[in-house]
Amino acid sequence: MTTTAVTTSRAAAAPPLPAHPDPQAAAVLASGLLQELSYAFDGPFHFLLPDRFDTNLAAFRAVLAEAGVAGRVYYAKKANKAAVWVERCAATGAGVDVASAGELREALAHGVRGEDITVTGPAKHEQLLRVAVLQGSLVAVDSHGELERVLALTGGTARPARVLLRRLPPDQPHSRFGLDEEETAAALRRCAAAGPAVSMEGFSFHLSGYALRPRADLAGRLVDECRAARALGLRADRISVGGGFAVDYAAADDWHGFLAEQRPEHYHAGKAFTAGDFYPYHSPLAGADVLRAVLATTPEGHSASLARLLRDAGVTLMLEPGRALLDRAGATVFRVRGVKERDGYAVLTVDGSSLSLSEQWFNSEYLPDPVLLTETGPARGPAAVVAACVGGATCLESDMVTWRKVPLPARPREGDLLVYPNTAGYQMDSNESPFHDLPLPPKVVVDRTAGRPRWRLDRHA
Numbered sequence: 108m109t110t111t112a113v114t115t116s117r118a119a120a121a122p123p124l125p126a127h128p129d130p131q132a133a134a135v136l137a138s139g140l141l142q143e144l145s146y147a148f149d150g151p152f153h154f155l156l157p158d159r160f161d162t163n164l165a166a167f168r169a170v171l172a173e174a175g176v177a178g179r180v181y182y183a184k185k186a187n188k189a190a191v192w193v194e195r196c197a198a199t200g201a202g203v204d205v206a207s208a209g210e211l212r213e214a215l216a217h218g219v220r221g222e223d224i225t226v227t228g229p230a231k232h233e234q235l236l237r238v239a240v241l242q243g244s245l246v247a248v249d250s251h252g253e254l255e256r257v258l259a260l261t262g263g264t265a266r267p268a269r270v271l272l273r274r275l276p277p278d279q280p281h282s283r284f285g286l287d288e289e290e291t292a293a294a295l296r297r298c299a300a301a302g303p304a305v306s307m308e309g310f311s312f313h314l315s316g317y318a319l320r321p322r323a324d325l326a327g328r329l330v331d332e333c334r335a336a337r338a339l340g341l342r343a344d345r346i347s348v349g350g351g352f353a354v355d356y357a358a359a360d361d362w363h364g365f366l367a368e369q370r371p372e373h374y375h376a377g378k379a380f381t382a383g384d385f386y387p388y389h390s391p392l393a394g395a396d397v398l399r400a401v402l403a404t405t406p407e408g409h410s411a412s413l414a415r416l417l418r419d420a421g422v423t424l425m426l427e428p429g430r431a432l433l434d435r436a437g438a439t440v441f442r443v444r445g446v447k448e449r450d451g452y453a454v455l456t457v458d459g460s461s462l463s464l465s466e467q468w469f470n471s472e473y474l475p476d477p478v479l480l481t482e483t484g485p486a487r488g489p490a491a492v493v494a495a496c497v498g499g500a501t502c503l504e505s506d507m508v509t510w511r512k513v514p515l516p517a518r519p520r521e522g523d524l525l526v527y528p529n530t531a532g533y534q535m536d537s538n539e540s541p542f543h544d545l546p547l548p549p550k551v552v553v554d555r556t557a558g559r560p561r562w563r564l565d566r567h568a
Contacts, residue, residue: 119373120513124474137484150545151457153440154550154552159434160195164182164201167394167428171398181425182202182427182428184205189535190213192433202223203223204225206226206227207228211239221242228247231253245308249284271307272286273312276312276313279314299340308343309336309342309345311348312348313350345422345424346424347426350427350429352430353431355394362389374496374512375507384470435531437529437531439526444457452495452512453493453496457497460506461506462538462539463547473509473534477527478525479523486516494514494515496510496513497509535548550565
């Protein structure tokens with residue numbers, strides 16, 4: 108193994124942003140397993156921690172029980188393609204939210220019942236709708252035309268089509284998703300006229316951002332609309348509030364310090380980012396605590412909390428978290444292939460590309476600091492022995508896994524590993540591509556045992 112001398116200044120390094128400590132992931136890093144897997148795969152890979160998924164799911168269920176609210180949790184499959192999450196849903200009785208025929212097939216193939224699947228997304232493919240109706244899945248209808256296509260598929264089936272009507276959020280009038288008030292009224296009349304061919308089970312919505320008040324207000328409004336729909340003879344006993352449950356990646360002081368101190372000179376080639384370009388890597392409320400706060404909020408125009416409104420109306424609350432169920436459930440591992448110096452900082456090249464860390468998709472950067480892993484374990488030392496940006500193994504100048512000059516506690520060497528923490532939620536494969544015929548990083552499931560971690564390849568088709 109060779110060592111490249113790199114002389115960098117502490118001032119060159121970007122402010123640090125360490126991820127929250129994670130004992131389970133730390134045990135994997137200290138075990139020696141990742142070095143063996145890097146040698147075996149001869150390339151980048153992701154490792155997954157299914158126990159964390161179970162813990163996060165249990166936390167959402169505990170909040171529903173605490174509030175006395177009937178509810179169901181559906182894993183938003185788009186957040187990560189790995190089969191292990193769907194397997195955990197099947198084993199624990201959770202549902203799965205899908206948006207394509209492929210996702211629906213994967214959910215069914217790994218043991219999730221059709222009636223435990225919700226189908227979302229705009230202008231759904233005919234094949235997706237057909238299988239969903241046959242399997243008794245719950246379809247969130249996005250337009251009048253889609254409702255007509257669903258009804259046309261019920262001929263010859265032994266069960267009605269199960270639908271939710273997706274509402275256009277009042278504070279997002281230009282959204283291309285959902286039905287406005289006039290369209291919703293027409294859809295309700297159509298469902299009532301269709302009789303036993305359709306089971307109109309309620310409403311759904313998806314909001315951008317993480318604000319609590321808009322979610323509580325719209326959910327409260329839809330509880331009222333469920334009551335009105337029942338007057339038309341419709342079932343209307345559930346609403347889906349979608350996802351949007353923030354994840355807290357880093358401590359408040361570290362996050363606010365990073366935002367206050369970061370400047371263009373902290374990035375390779377003077378790349379400029381503003382605070383608004385970044386995901387909010389610290390959130391005072393995150394995961395199931397967001398649900399607790401939403402349920403405790405009194406929606407506009409009401410005199411009781413959302414939890415009370417749901418209980419009194421006999422309405423089931425449906426949740427579709429993705430990122431929040433995957434919090435601390437996996438990490439991404441790259442191997443250092445080259446080290447050189449540029450302008451007083453190190454430029455690392457790793458075996459893989461930025462397409463496997465998908466925040467680049469949003470013209471942004473994944474900010475939690477990677478851990479430098481040597482042959483003997485995680486590197487220890489002062490906060491910024493070396494400042495280093497990280498490039499991918501392709502021919503593109505823009506293929507930067509990390510533009511910022513990350514403060515590393517030791518000098519990287521060829522063969523060392525960089526472990527990016529907490530990447531299971533959306534980072535691993537939202538933007539993956541076999542560019543240059545580079546293989547897609549495999550996913551490795553790490554099962555907790557009393558001794559050394561055991562691993563297996565994920566069973567995604």
